[in-house]
Amino acid sequence: SKKAFIFDLDGVVVDTAKFHFVAWQKLAAELGIAFAEAENEQLKGVSRVRSLEKILEWGNKSIDQETFDRKLIQKNEEYLEMVETLTQDDILPGVHEFLLRLRESEQPIALGSASKNARPILKKLGIHDLFDAIVDGTDVSKAKPDPEVFLNACELLNMPAANAIVFEDSIAGIQAANNAGMISIGLGEAQNLSEADEVFESFLDMPQDYQQQLLNKTK
Ligand code: G16
Numbered sequence: 001s002k003k004a005f006i007f008d009l010d011g012v013v014v015d016t017a018k019f020h021f022v023a024w025q026k027l028a029a030e031l032g033i034a035f036a037e038a039e040n041e042q043l044k045g046v047s048r049v050r051s052l053e054k055i056l057e058w059g060n061k062s063i064d065q066e067t068f069d070r071k072l073i074q075k076n077e078e079y080l081e082m083v084e085t086l087t088q089d090d091i092l093p094g095v096h097e098f099l100l101r102l103r104e105s106e107q108p109i110a111l112g113s114a115s116k117n118a119r120p121i122l123k124k125l126g127i128h129d130l131f132d133a134i135v136d137g138t139d140v141s142k143a144k145p146d147p148e149v150f151l152n153a154c155e156l157l158n159m160p161a162a163n164a165i166v167f168e169d170s171i172a173g174i175q176a177a178n179n180a181g182m183i184s185i186g187l188g189e190a191q192n193l194s195e196a197d198e199v200f201e202s203f204l205d206m207p208q209d210y211q212q213q214l215l216n217k218t219k
């Protein structure tokens with residue numbers, strides 16, 4: 001049967017999470033705020049504006065609106081410089097093959113990302129055309145864990161939420177999928193993603209028969 005296959009971008013399709021980490025860490029350092037892996041984990045899937053708000057909360061600091069906006073522009077410019085270095089080789093292991101297999105069996109595929117840079121990144125990776133629908137940070141008003149991004153994706157694919165399968169690397173994203181009543185599959189460390197219906201370290205660790213089962217699975 002047909003399912004809606006919805007992919008997060010950063011940390012699922014491509015390892016841009018490491019670029020976000022470098023850029024946020026630099027920004028935090030400029031503000032005198034400590035920022036390590038644990039903090040970064042909590043920013044995954046979180047919008048740009050909300051991320052800076054969180055960093056300021058952690059550091060118990062406040063800055064004026066102009067500085068806030070300037071810092072975000074600077075962060076994004078640094079991030080985009082790193083994004084420029086991306087090639088097809090940076091697609092995470094097993095993803096490209098999985099996408100092609102889904103297309104072969106004519107399964108609807110969407111991207112559901114919080115990033116405002118999603119479209120240019122997919123084009124850079126040469127996989128933009130594998131997606132039937134793209135919903136990103138420029139299309140939604142409510143950030144993950146709100147289910148808006150994934151519900152919009154389902155609507156564009158013309159599929160009910162109960163038939164959707166979401167691949168996510170972030171806690172906020174798994175919660176968004178669960179809030180939408182969709183099957184949530186975590187990519188990454190199981191200890192971070194305990195709320196997911198299933199967790200794999202990468203797409204390479206997802207057994208072929210599990211992939212086949214997904215086509216018949218409902219929540
Ligand atoms: C991504 C990242 C977040 C990032 C957000 C906004 O979400 O996980 O760390 O802050 O997008 O990205 P940008 O600054 O490019 O608009 P996702 O949902 O693709 O994992």
Ligand code: MG
Binds near residue numbers: 009011168173
């Ligand atoms: Mg992500």
